[in-house]
Amino acid sequence: MQLLDWTILIGTLSFIVFYGYYKSKGSKNVKDYLLANNESKWWTVGLSVMATQASAITFLSTPGQAFHDGMGFVQFYFGMPLAMVVICVTFIPIFHKLKVYTAYEFLENRFDLKTRSLAAILFLIQRGLAAGITIYAPAIILSSILGWNLKVLNILIGTMVIIYTVSGGTKAVSVTQKQQMFVIMMGMFAAFYFIVSQLPEEVSFANALQLAGASDKMKIIDFSFDLDNRYTIWSGTLGAFFLFLSYFGTDQSQVQRYLSAKSVRESRMGLLFNAAIKIPMQFFILLVGVMVFIFFQFQSAPLNFSPAANEVVKSSEYAQQYTDLELVYAGMQRRKMELNMDYLQAIENNTDDRKALQNTMEQITTKEKQIREEAKELISAANKSTETNDKDYVFIYYILNYLPSGLIGLLLAVIFSAAMSSTASELNALASTTVMDIYKRNLKTEKSETHYLNASKWFTVMWGLIAILFASFGTLFENLIQFVNIVGSIFYGTILGIFLVAFYVKSIRGASVFWAALLSEILVIAVFFQDILSYLWLNVLGVFLTVLMAFILQQLNNFRHRPLTA
């Protein structure tokens, strides 16, 4: 990193923090602080929803995903437009009509206070843990690759977010998210342009796509019914539909974005804007990863992109075996470079050996994969707890080693911006839920407007500190990200189940859904500890159990209170 990179990085981030602080300070009341006084326009809502969803891991991990497994991940987003339409039709008009501050407030209106409090507490546990990860995940990657102190990074990202989120609330979050999205898109376009321009002169963009296809990276849509295959068009539309429905419809960090809109119309337009551009945007980020892959077809790439993994294996008894593998890998890469050029020549001259060349390339790709797997086994043998999957490190490795000075600073600003934009929404939502659903409704019910405004600010600080603290102790937990995903899966299903009953089964009352949710949560936790199901299925189980038991309990209740003369 040169002076220019530091200037761009520090300049961009300080500008965003101070602009957010000055543009939004001086909230007069709780509505102003938590709902941005209901003045947001649709493009503010749209960008805010997008920036909340896109965390730093999106920009670090997604290109790496495409680098290793191709473009198939884009299918995961086909369920999103459908979920957005359902939310626009059902959720938004009701939330606006009831003028709620949080999604859980609606549950009191529909059921009762205890159901509202239960859903709010489930959200707070799950999102409270996740906020720590939103900071920790990019910090661990940046600290490992740049040698920066992990704790300092955690505190730095957390503090920057706390400064403007506490002072300006929802308005500060959305004002800064617009700039963060601008920085993110500018950085990603610049990176894409540079990758393509750094390809050998004789390789055009169309050639790059042809080479990607020959290396099996252009299988965008997969129609197979294979349950072991995580990304198919079926799992991407059906499975992801429920995931996005619960994320955008019941997670306060997203709901709060569109509740700040001026009207139903502005909320809907904001979500539909996302539904229209999310798939091309995700396609573009994956394409960046595929172009990085093509770039490394003409440049030597490391056997494993993670510096921590390399260090572990090279200081172990397996160092010699690993070096031998590196030599074999380098030889294969040289062979592949020649093949790539021959393949392009064959396409240009339309000769018959094209198919044969493609077969040889596929064989080499398979062999490459095998060698990478062997390398991972050696890393695991050297130290079991080391993360061997290097997909999070591919893009940042390219950025730091091949982008010109200035752009490195900009791309690091992209990663920081993405981390900050997601964290800000999370802290903002955690504070709103704590104040409106728990504190104001259960603990201090008769206080002044100023009291609740100050409480909102203090709770934002509190959740910010908890997130930093959790991120700082991140290294103590083995595989922390998976741990948080598991916690999410344990609670998400039940919350969605409560909302689905609330919206679609009018005959079920509060007591039935409350006990159904509580029982379902206990059962999901029991199933998790018995290790019966893979954790992603706990979401589905939670929804299913909550809806089914609410229905049964309501029937029993109706039966108990049936008229005796019937």
Next chain:
Amino acid sequence: MDNPRNEPSWRKWYVMILIANLLYFLVFIYLMNLYA
């Protein structure tokens, strides 16, 4: 402000968004045929 009578016809918007996504799907199939 939120009077449904003042709103544009939302059904038209929903259909347009879903058609846009169907088009993305078709473009992906086309790209796959071209390059994969």
